[in-house]
Amino acid sequence: MRKVLYILGNLSDEDIEWMARAGRRLDLAAGHVLVRQGEPSDSLFIVIEGHAAVVVAGVGTVARLGSGEVIGEVSFVDSALPSATVTADGRCxxxxxxxxEIEARLRSDGGFAGRFYKALAIFLADRLRGTVDRLRVGEAQSMDAGRIMEDELDEGLLDQVSLAGARFERMLKTLMGARA
Structure with missing residues (x-):
């Protein structure tokens, strides 16, 4: 859930309302493919409820994403084909x-563009730090007082947590009231 706070904490109320209106609510069965490795995807996804599995060919399942996680953001940023397949892991x-539509909004609204890319940058930085921390499991390491643990939020983001949480709740209410 904290992942969505990085996104929503940096966007404005108007941005969130636009996302809820412009987006489609998908009610997915287990195994439904959201993104397929090596194939272009025309959407960016935010997990609202349930989980999604991230599978890399030849490696296997590398992650399980939950509420608030973003899917397809790396390919959105660098325009490369997806490096993993993401499927609904149970009902999602x-x-x-x-x-x-996102690209059109980015071109027409410079403020949105700045907020959106900053949010994605923070989100991706957090995901990279989490990956590095998971790779270090088992290594002898001292507790660095400046290091952010996986279940902690950066102090700079704490001011935005309450606002982001309220925005997520509004988005959920809008989406849960809408039909897929």
């Missing part, structure tokens, strides 16, 4: 945002 509700 997701918000699908058309990449074409």
């Amino acid at each position: 509700i997701a918000l699908a945002l058309s990449k074409r």
Whole structure:
């Protein structure tokens, strides 16, 4: 859940309302493919409820994503084909945002563009730090007082947590009231 706080904490109320209106609510059955490795995806997804499995060919399952996680953000940023397949891991509700619509909004609203890319940068930095921490499991390491543990939020983000949580709740109410 904290992942969505990085995104929503940096966007404005208007941005969140736009996302809820522009997006499609997807109610997915187990095994439904959201993103397929090596194939273009026309949407960016936010997991609203349930889980999604991230599988890399030749490696296996590398992650399990939950509420608030973003799917397809790396390919959105660098335009490369997806490096993993992401499927619903049990029943999953997701918000699908058309990449074409996001790109149009980015071009027409510079403020949104700045907030959106900053949010993605923070989100991706957190995901990278989490990956590095998981790779270090088993290594002898001292507790660095400045290191952010996986279940902690950066102090700079704490001011935005309450606001982001309220925004997520509003988005959920909008999406849960809408039909897929």
